[in-house]
Amino acid sequence: xxxxxxxxxxxxxxxxxxxxxxxxxxxxxxxxxxxxxxxxxxxxxxxxxxxxxxxxxxxxxxxxxxxxxxxxxxxxxxxxxxxxxxxxxxxxxxx
Numbered sequence: 001x002x003x004x005x006x007x008x009x010x011x012x013x014x015x016x017x018x019x020x021x022x023x024x025x026x027x028x029x030x031x032x033x034x035x036x037x038x039x040x041x042x043x044x045x046x047x048x049x050x051x052x053x054x055x056x057x058x059x060x061x062x063x064x065x066x067x068x069x070x071x072x073x074x075x076x077x078x079x080x081x082x083x084x085x086x087x088x089x090x091x092x093x094x095x
Contacts, residue, residue: 010037059093
């Protein structure tokens with residue numbers, strides 16, 4: 001028997017942000033609009049900020065969003081250190 005699941009939509013954020021307050025407002029706006037997921041990327045030339053710091057800040061002001069990265073630039077990150085970043089965000093996130 002197949003169970004119906006609600007259709008979910010997410011937002012990939014890659015637009016310039018002028019301040020931390022603007023980023024926090026954007027995260028709460030995404031959640032308030034009913035999206036289920038907020039993603040950021042780790043593209044050096046297109047992403048406005050470091051992904052895990054941004055996700056941690058978004059986690060502090062949202063309660064039901066799934067947060068994540070579209071990509072992580074592994075050429076600039078040590079794998080053993082990288083694995084701690086999303087784990088820390090998940091541990092510290094209130095929702």
